[in-house]
């Protein structure tokens with residue numbers, strides 16, 4: 001029997017490590033609540049994780065098995081459980097952040113010391129972080145070049161889905177765990193301290209069969225945000241709906257937050273409830289179907305003339321654009337893998353360092369969604385309400401924090417980390433450093449989003465804005481997009497509850513340029 005350690009791969013389909021274990025022997029799956037990981041978690045993400053685990057456990061139960069659940073240091077728990085179950089091997093899928101790699105090295109060592117075989121697989125990306133490098137052998141720091149190689153590579157098909165015959169029967173699991181508990185109680189009588197975790201907590205090291213803790217038991221509260229459904233079925237439903245319709249207009253719609261123009265699969269991907277090979281294979285099928293549906297035969301990003309009613313890009317081109325987002329995810333994964341310090345440090349250093357203004361009141365107004373810049377406030381409120389924010393709006397609010405409020409990107413990253421259900425260290429950090437002009441392939445420092453024109457262009461009827469900012473409902477979109485130019489009386493007449501802009505964009509733009517010039521060691525007056 002093999003013990004499979006689930007982490008960010010809460011699924012039985014297209015799970016490389018799980019399938020490899022099942023190809024050799026029957027499998028017992030386990031999830032370990034690790035205090036070191038929980039120390040970086042948030043109410044939103046703990047709730048979402050528990051929902052994902054419940055869906056995973058139900059899939060095991062549907063197959064006559066169950067998920068073992070325990071709490072403690074994996075380096076202590078896993079050898080102990082593996083020994084108790086007499087498992088031949090402990091198997092997991094790799095995680096690429098610095099913290100995860102440190103933890104995994106500790107677990108590998110502990111298993112080695114206990115004489116237990118162990119095996120780690122690449123699973124969460126199509127192409128491993130080390131596999132795509134420049135011709136000189138360096139990791140890529142510019143996405144466009146990375147993408148060219150990424151898109152040329154062969155892709156593995158989805159790994160097989162486990163069925164009941166791959167799994168240890170639930171009854172057997174219950175008996176084994178009962179025996180473990182009995183042995184544990186003997187141990188408790190012997191030394192009285194067996195149930196304590198390495199950091200002195202009160203975790204139950206001995207696993208339960210499928211019992212999930214409440215957020216409170218893990219030290220977290222129920223979040224206020226409405227978090228969407230979890231699990232592989234929900235992920236597939238979302239993806240299928242998107243690939244049947246939205247993907248064929250992806251490049252036209254993806255920047256408009258009021259349209260359902262993107263897949264919204266990021267949270268499922270974050271928890272690994274759908275495998276990336278499965279997603280990719282589905283996009284390839286959509287691409288083939290899109291091509292065959294086009295009246296004049298295949299077309300792509302090389303272009304049709306649009307005269308036949310298809311848009312210029314062609315259906316396949318839209319699908320390829322969507323695949324490009326999967327490549328962004330892998331691009332940022334390899335950035336984090338090769339530069340684990342970016343979690344707290346600028347990727348791109350400025351000679352003199354950036355002298356951020358960091359005004360606490362302005363940052364607080366940004367967090368509350370009360371900056372008086374409607375598109376920014378709508379995004380910040382969507383984040384609190386849905387634990388999600390549209391990509392275009394993430395870029396706008398990130399630019400606003402760093403280049404209008406002149407606040408360090410780390411304030412924004414921490415806030416997103418707390419509130420986003422799809423928070424992914426690599427993507428979140430990559431997005432923030434891009435916006436702050438400190439990252440790989442970054443937005444040049446002199447390119448500064450104008451929040452009013454962004455709102456006007458991407459939410460012309462203010463549908464997105466008024467969905468999340470009720471104070472502006474019923475106000476003419478022109479007034480909304482011109483809010484910064486309105487007089488106090490006009491504002492009081494149109495939407496008395498909505499605040500005036502906290503800063504003047506034009507002034508702050510100049511200050512931002514000067515701040516970055518100083519950071520570059522240049523004279524801001526020149």
Ligand SMILES: Cc1cc2nc3c(=O)[nH]c(=O)nc-3n(C[C@H](O)[C@H](O)[C@H](O)COP(=O)(O)OP(=O)(O)OC[C@H]3O[C@@H](n4cnc5c(N)ncnc54)[C@H](O)[C@@H]3O)c2cc1C
Nearest residue numbers: 262263264265266325328329391394423424427428431432
């Ligand atoms: C400041 C900032 C912070 C961000 N934080 C995160 C984060 O914590 N987690 C996260 O998954 N994405 C993050 N993104 C990227 C992007 O905003 C989200 O992936 C996207 O909005 C998710 O919606 P979707 O699934 O509908 O995307 P779609 O447009 O349907 O894209 C499909 C998938 O591709 C990936 N993807 C799309 N855009 C990007 C991107 N720019 N970078 C990396 N991967 C991408 C995601 O896995 C996404 O689910 C951030 C972007 C910015 C600017």
